[in-house]
Amino acid sequence: MRAIERLTELLAHPTGPVPDDAWTALLCVARAEQLSGALAHRLAGVAVPAPVAPLLAEARGAAAEQRRAALFEAEMARRALAPLGVPVLLLKGTAYVAAGLSAGRGRAIGDLDVLVPREALGAVEAALRAAGWRDVKDDGYDDAYYRRWMHELPPLVHPARDRLIDVHHTILPPTARIAPDAAALVAGAVPLRDGLFVLSPEDMVVHAALHLLADGDLAGGLRNLFDIDRLLREFADADEDFWLKLTARVAEHGAGAPVARAARLAHALFGTPVPGEWRAPAPGDGVFRRRLLARDDWGREDRAATRLAFYVRSHAIRMPPALLARHLAIKGWKRWRGRRGKDRARS
């Protein structure tokens, strides 16, 4: 069995048997998929070989520090933005830990992602800059590209803490084929104790599914799919009408296909309980599954052809074809120019 398959099985069923000689590859692959903290939390209290226990404790400790850093970064953003009086929604990993969801347990968290109403973007950017956030790089094209075509400001960094913030005004680029209702995301937001917000449970699942399937080439997608597994389990346990509400919400956002696929993939890989009517297999699921499990026992990405297909797809779903050609041409030209610059510097 490939270690990556063993990883998904163990995340779903932590007490499953693991041969002694399988642990090294398992931990290596979990690290590569940014799932070692989540795995360590799932295995807390489960009997493991003596040399494995300290490695799991180490992964839990690392995740605890990431959680702390993420929450503090959210707090610093809250302090900077509180005077504006606009709702600030935490997204992704920071939202999961801030809301105390099981999806946040052991989760790796990098940048701070927040969503604000589109009309507040300018004021939000100004307030963040006044509080010390700066541009990551000075690059006219990328900057214009972010502002015009993507669903976020160019990323800003806080130099003293070396943390990035991505400020979004919706959850998919305006160029994508699906156009989620951004105003509805804000209107449905759930307040946290400290004045920040998170998406409603249904919107959180919609966002996680779009992030996994409609916004990128699925690199690192297994972690995002595990988020979806955790969210679906927790929300369905807490609210017996959750799946009905999700069905309705998905229709409002026009996000039926990706959310349904995400639910099917979560069911297939993590055994997520999914209602029967959501489970009818659709063509293509097998390819997605192959892509999500494209990692060998040494932690390297494999299945290069599958990955390339998803890379091309990721650009196609984000942009209309003419725009895509323009973007890739400018990217290519810049890369070539950058390389010539380096050659000059070296000679």
Add this chain to the structure above:
Amino acid sequence: MRHATSRRIGPIGFRIGSDWRAPVALLDALYADYPVPTVADATVRLTATRPWRRRVRPAIALGGDLMLPDAAPLPLEHGLLAAEMAMNLQVALGHRRHLLLHAAAAERDGRCVILTGESGAGKSTLSALLMAAGWRFLGDEFVLIDLASGMARPFPRLVSLKNESVAELARRMPGARFGPVLQGTPKGTIRHLVPDARAVAAMDVPATPALLLFPRFGAARAVRRVDEGEAFVRLTQASTNYALLGEAGFDALTRLVTRVPARAIDYADSDEGVTLVEDLWCAL
């Protein structure tokens, strides 16, 4: 991977895979007396930069659990250096069970001297010479401070000797085992020295930190007392994982600098350096 081996150095287990036989064979020979871990903490990969570069002008890309995006590839002749660099990287950026100090250390009577400084300060040479003078070698790259007990755990990897030290140590340690001379590396000429049998056999025996030294090579002999605040700042800079450890790291480091005397030392040549360490040790 086509070729693979596993070794444990102190508390850290490594799994090393390679597209070529030579680096793995060399590791197996030089690390022959080191135990094989049951579970590896870290995976290291030495792979061809392009599939055809396995045979044509073979070039090694450094890989593993953690990688630096701009790490330059190394020629196959420098495979041992590539493996050591990739192993060090996994420890520096990945290990969190101890406070890591970028330092050399040597033990006597259960207590140890810790030598920390930038590359070129003479950590490797001094620790090798202390080993030759009868000290137990604990490591020349990382010292691992136990977060609960404050003890220093050995990480006795191969000693990485550079440039002038290569000939000097070969002359002064005629009975020792060395790796191949690696010429023209990014760090100049490098040769690896295998720690002696005692250092390897006792790699799981920790020592109590007793003296902290900040050596500087090349200046006239001088000793300066380093106060707790300065030692703390210098050691946060010498630690690759201090910021990742949170409060446990803070506790371990403040305890270390308040309990252990610290000195900055300048020395003009390695004999003087060893004498200085011995003098300061005896004055404790």
Add this chain to the structure above:
Amino acid sequence: MLRGPGEAAFVLRPLGALTALYHRPSATTHLLAPPAPEILRALAGGEMTEAALLAALARDYDLADPDPAALAARVEELVAAGLVERA
């Protein structure tokens, strides 16, 4: 009003003339010179105005030459570091 971290949110450890601070919410370490540790200790009891802080420091720590401008500059550094919040 100035709001500092509560007593459970930080650890101070004297290192010679300086004081090492570990701030739990941010997991950051700061090396402080007087009167920064005293400011944090004073604020640990609850929020106060800058004037009240100045008075408390003069009373409890025998702060020589209480200079409001210098104190304001120290407070501003603590705000920028995320240790103290202006509320």
